Amino acid sequence: MRSPVLLVVAHGSRDPRHAATVHALVRRVGALRPGLRVETAFLDFNAPSVPQVLERLAASGEAGDVIALPLLLTRAFHAKSDIPGVLREASARLPELRIRQAEVLGPSPLLLAAVERRLREAGLRPRDRRSTGLVLAAAGSTDPEAIAAIADMARELRRTGWCSVRPAFASASLPRTEDSVRALRDEGCARVAVAPYVIAPGRLPDRIAEGAREADVLAGVLGPSPELARLLLHRYDSAPSVLTAPARTLRSAVPA
Structure with missing residues (x-):
């Protein structure tokens, strides 16, 4: 039996580094499986x-089942509205495809491990933790669920x-990165590290x-880290069995 196609859905950016990083991550996923x-x-x-x-997959006749995986760290507007809407419209137009949406990437211990990897690569050693304050800097959102998820990740770290450990945001929410850096200095941390909690380079990073x-x-x-690649496959394997709702149910199906 043919495995469903994994469709990684990224946000996109005018910065060419963004797409290059997404493609590098996807190549790593393919190499793992x-x-x-x-x-x-x-x-x-x-x-x-x-x-x-999706239209290309339908036209090829080589794919029946598709699992669309949002390349997002939290459940905010894109995961709750944009992506479901696009997938529902595609399901109505392309009945030959059975499209499912996987969960967003966070929360997951693998994301904690990816953050820790990047900090080690930046030169921090395990014995530096006790004297180092950490800023977990996310892109930012107005969605309370997304903000709470960043706070939870900071507590886990x-x-x-x-x-x-203090959270920070590049947009939409406060505090900003520089504010959290100064707050950690005021707390008496001997040094301060900033860990960008974002997947790819761009304007907000x-x-x-x-x-x-x-x-x-x-x-x-986070980029094409091994932990992130493994997490994508975990979300793929755990995708719900429910198919994307047809477009005519859009109004009632979009989460609040």
């Missing part, structure tokens, strides 16, 4: 779009032994880096 067909699509700015990929100027260490974005 040879034989699995993995496709990439973008919501905005980059090609191909989600409808373009704090339990691993850091001097203190650059804003995080700008806010980290007064920090001692700036880690890299």
Whole structure:
């Protein structure tokens, strides 16, 4: 029996580094599971779009089942509205495809491990934790669920032994990265590290880096880390069995 196609749905960016990083991550996923067909699509700015990929899959006749996986760390607007809407419209137009939407990436211990990897790569050693305050810097959202998820991640990191951990946001929410860096200094942390809780480079990660100027260490974005690639496959394997609702039920099916 043919495995469902994994369709990785990224946000997209005008910054070419974003798409390059997404494609590197998808290649790593494919290397972890040879034989699995993995496709990439973008919501905005980059090609191909989600409808373009789904139309190509339908026209080829080589795919029946598709699992669309949002390349998102939290459940915010794109995961709750944009992506479900696009998939429902595609299901109505392409009845030959059976499309399911997987869960977003967070929360997961694998994301904690990916953050820790980037901090180690930036030069922090395990014995540095007790004297180092950590800023977990996310892109930002107005969605309370997404904000709460970042706060929960910061608490989980704090339990691993850091001097203190504070969340920060590049947009939409407060505090900003520079504010959390200063707050950790005021708490008495001997040094401060900033961990961007974002997948790929772009405008908002650059804003995080700008806010980290007064920090001692700036880690890299999560990017094509082994942990992130494994997490994508875990979400693929755990995708719900329920098919995407047809377009006529859009109003009632979109989560509040």
